Amino acid sequence: MNSERIALYGAKLDQLRGKGRLRALRRDSGADFTSNDYLGLAASPSMREALTAAVERGVPAGAGGSRLLRGNHDEHEALEEEAARFFRCERMLYFGSGYAANLAVLSTLPQRGDLIVHDYLVHASAHEGMKAGRAELVSAAHNDAGAVEDAIRAWRAAGGIGVPWIVVESLYSMDGDRSPLSDLIDIADRHGGFLYIDEAHATGVNGPGGIGYSAKLEGRDNVIVLHTCGKALGVAGALVGGAGVICDFLVNRARPFIYSTAPSPLQAAGVRHALTTLTREPERRARLHDLIDFGNAEFSARFGMAGSGTQILPIIIGDNIRTMRIADRMQSKGYDIRAIRPPTVPLGTARLRMTITLNVDRPTIARMLEELAGVIEEERA
Numbered sequence: 001m002n003s004e005r006i007a008l009y010g011a012k013l014d015q016l017r018g019k020g021r022l023r024a025l026r027r028d029s030g031a032d033f034t035s036n037d038y039l040g041l042a043a044s045p046s047m048r049e050a051l052t053a054a055v056e057r058g059v060p061a062g063a064g065g066s067r068l069l070r071g072n073h074d075e076h077e078a079l080e081e082e083a084a085r086f087f088r089c090e091r092m093l094y095f096g097s098g099y100a101a102n103l104a105v106l107s108t109l110p111q112r113g114d115l116i117v118h119d120y121l122v123h124a125s126a127h128e129g130m131k132a133g134r135a136e137l138v139s140a141a142h143n144d145a146g147a148v149e150d151a152i153r154a155w156r157a158a159g160g161i162g163v164p165w166i167v168v169e170s171l172y173s174m175d176g177d178r179s180p181l182s183d184l185i186d187i188a189d190r191h192g193g194f195l196y197i198d199e200a201h202a203t204g205v206n207g208p209g210g211i212g213y214s215a216k217l218e219g220r221d222n223v224i225v226l227h228t229c230g231k232a233l234g235v236a237g238a239l240v241g242g243a244g245v246i247c248d249f250l251v252n253r254a255r256p257f258i259y260s261t262a263p264s265p266l267q268a269a270g271v272r273h274a275l276t277t278l279t280r281e282p283e284r285r286a287r288l289h290d291l292i293d294f295g296n297a298e299f300s301a302r303f304g305m306a307g308s309g310t311q312i313l314p315i316i317i318g319d320n321i322r323t324m325r326i327a328d329r330m331q332s333k334g335y336d337i338r339a340i341r342p343p344t345v346p347l348g349t350a351r352l353r354m355t356i357t358l359n360v361d362r363p364t365i366a367r368m369l370e371e372l373a374g375v376i377e378e379e380r381a
Contacts, residue, residue, distance in 0.1 A: 019320060020319070020320030020321035020323070020324055020341065020350075021320055021341050021342065028336055029331070029336060030331060030333075030334040030335050030336040031334060031335050031336060031359075031360050031364050031368065032336055032355075032357055032359040032360060033335055033336055033337045033354045033355060033356075033360065033368060034336050034337055034338045034353070034354070034355060035336075035355060035357060035359070036201065036230070036231035036232070036355060036357075037231070037232075037234055037357055037359060038204065038205050038231060038232040038288060038311055038355070038356075038357045038358070039204055039205070039232045039233075039234065039277075039278075039284045039285070039288060039357070039358055040234075040284070040357060040358030040359050041232070041233065041234025041235075041274055041277065041284075042234040042235070044234070046273070046277065047234060047235075047270060047273060047274070050269065050270060050273035051266060051269065051270055051273075054075075054265075054266055054269035054270075055266065059073075059075055059265050059266055059269050060073070060264075060265055060266070061264055061265075061266055062261075062264060062265075063076075063261055063262035063263065063264065063265060064261075065261060065262065066257075066258060066259065066260060066261055066262055067251070067257065067262045068251070068258060071261060071262035072262065073262070073265040073268070074265075075265040075266075075268040075269050075272070076094055076262060076263070076265065076268050078268075078272060079094055079239075079268040079269075079271055079272050080092045080093060080094055080239070082272055082275060083227070083239050083241070083271075083275060084241065086209075086211070086275050086278075086279075087211055087212070087218055087225070087227060087239070087241050088211065088215070088218050088219050089218040089219050089225065089241035089242060090219065090241075090242070090243050090244050091241070091242065091243070091244045091246075091247045092239045092240065092241045092247070093239070093240045093241075093247045093250055093251065093257070094237055094238070094239055094263060094268060094271075095237060095238045095239075095240065095256070095257065095263070096236075096237055096238075096260055096261075096262075096263045097228075097230070097236065097237060097238060098123075098125060098198075098200055098226065098228035098230065098238040099125040099128075100238070100256045100257075100260065101125075101226050101228075101238035101239075101240050101256075102123060102125035102126045102128070102129045102198065102226065103125060103128055103129040103132065103256050104129070104240075104250060104254035104255070104256040104257050105129060105196065105224065105226070105240055105250065105254070106126055106129030106130045106132075106133055106167065106196070107129045107130075107132035107133040107254075107255070107256075108133070108249070108250060108253050108254040108255075109165075109194075109224070109246065109249065109250070110130075110133050110134070110135035110163070110165045111134065111135065111162065111163070112134040112135065112162075113135075113160075113161065113162035114134075114135040114136070114162035114163045114164070114165060115135060115136045115137075115138065115151075115152065115155045115160055115162060115163075115164045115165065116130050116133075116135045116136070116137050116138070116164075116165045116166075116167055117138045117139075117140050117148050117151045117152060117164065117165070117166050117167070118130060118137065118138075118139060118140065118166075118167040118168070119139075119140055119142055119143065119167065119168045119169065119179070120139050120140065120141060120142050121142045121169075121172055121174070121175065122167055122168060122169055122198065123169060123173065123198055123200070124344070126167055126198060130167070135162070135165065136155070136160075138151045138155070142172075142175075143177065143178075143179060143180060145180045145183035145184055145187060148166055148184065148187055149187045149190075149191075152164045152187070152191050152193070156191075163192065163193055163194065164188070164191050164192070164193035164194075165193060165194045165195075165196060166184050166187065166188055166193060166194070166195045166196065167196045167198075168181075168184060168195075168196070168197060168198070169197070169198045169199075169200065169201070170197050170198065170199045170201075170202045170206075170212060170213040170214055171199075171200075171201040171202040171206065171213065171310060171312070172201075172312075173200065173201050173312065174312075174314060174340060174344065174345050174351070174353060175308065175312070175314055176307075176308030176309070176310040176311070176312030176313060176314060177308055177310075178213065178310070179197075179213070181195075181197065181213060181214060181217065185217055185220075185223065188222055188223075189222070193222065194222045194223070194224060195217070195222060195223050195224075196223075196224045196225075196226075197213075197214045197217070197223065197224070197225045197226070198226045199212040199213065199214055199225055199226060199227050199228075200226065200227075200228040200231060200238075201231060201232075201310075201311075201312065202214075203227040203228060203229075203231065203232055203233065204231070204232025204233050204274070204278060204285075205232050205285065205288065205311060206310075209278060209279065209282070210232070210278045210285055212225070212227065218241060221243050223242070224240065224241070224242040224246060225240070225241045225242070226238055226239070226240055226241075227239045227240075227241065229271045229274070233271055233274035233275070234270070234274055235267055235270035235271045235274060236263070236267050236270075237263045237267055237268070237271060239271075284358065287358060288311070288356070288357070288358055291356050291357075291358070291360070291361075291362065291365065292309075292310065292311050292356050294362050294365060295307070295311075295313060295356045295365050295369075296308070296309055296313070298365060298366055298369045299313055299369060302369045302370065302372070302373040303315065303373060311355055311356045311357070312353065312354075312355055313353075313354045313355070313356065314340075314351045314352065314353050314354070315351060315352050315354070315372075315376075316349050316350070316351045317350055317351055317352065317376075318348055318349065318350060319350060320339075320341045320342070320350045322350075322379060323339040323340075323341065323350040323351065323352065324339045324341075325379065326339070326352060326372075326375055326376060326379055327339040327352060329375050330352075330368075330371070330372060330375060333371055333375075335368045335371070335372075337352055337354055337368075337372070338352075338353065339351075339352060340352070340353045352372070354368075
């Protein structure tokens with residue numbers, strides 16, 4: 001082995017380690033305060049039974065090819081049809097992951113001469129999709145609808161004649177705050193544009209029946225929505241919903257869709273079960289929202305500041321190494337809490353990102369927050 005060839009990579013890893021930004025894989029252990037399995041479906045008995053039943057009726061583990069090359073299974077089409085009814089849109093298209101869906105949509109639909117105005121904190125996968133496309137990009141201040149409209153007006157004044165696209169998350173994954181969707185759709189309407197909404201962390205949790213925060217907007221011809229299936233739905237993949245012609249265009253032009261092996265048909269069967277569960281077991285969402293309210297109240301009492309009001313509870317520490325140390329201490333106490341550091345979040349905002357799921361209960365939430373407050377206070381000393 002030529003050690004000089006790989007020495008560069010080792011040196012770069014050493015630099016990351018020195019900055020407190022080195023990543024490493026870690027097994028899950030302790031009480032779950034880090035996953036996005038909000039409804040506790042991923043390892044639920046009902047999900048196991050649904051997948052077992054799918055295997056027994058002959059659903060294959062693998063698709064065997066892309067959707068356009070014999071990989072299009074009945075389970076994929078059944079999921080897309082059921083999901084379109086559930087989310088109240090004309091049509092849906094199933095992708096292997098939220099990352100692949102964002103990459104496909106944002107590199108394919110906005111055209112040369114168009115403008116994309118995106119929230120500064122939108123998902124990394126959305127950034128990758130936008131960079132891979134041909135439209136002009138402008139970043140807007142977080143959750144600032146006025147800044148979005150100002151960017152569109154400035155572009156028009158400078159001669160922009162294409163279509164403006166507004167790209168946001170409905171519920172932000174690292175801050176737990178909501179996007180001003182009603183203001184943004186008004187802006188899209190005024191300027192003849194599209195609104196693209198990533199509902200990753202709201203799907204299954206928020207909106208009527210778990211439809212998401214975009215429930216009143218889906219079905220409009222200038223709204224495209226992404227619903228990931230690996231968070232509250234407990235499986236994997238992502239559903240993109242919009243007008244039928246939009247989905248047809250993605251089938252014909254989106255390279256991440258055309259040139260990827262189709263998602264496992266078993267995976268699609270699992271998502272179908274999750275959607276059925278949302279309808280048949282509304283008590284899951286009710287229990288989750290009870291825990292969310294409890295967790296936010298406890299958070300406010302322990303830390304003297306309001307929580308996010310959602311299932312995502314961040315507490316910003318700032319320093320990378322100190323954030324890692326606090327996370328390690330909490331993990332040693334039996335709480336699976338992870339440190340989130342740049343570049344996932346902006347410089348100087350390293351944080352502990354805690355989530356509330358049905359995998360924990362009220363006493364565990366209260367104990368965790370009490371111990372966390374103690375550890376943070378000790379770290380300040």
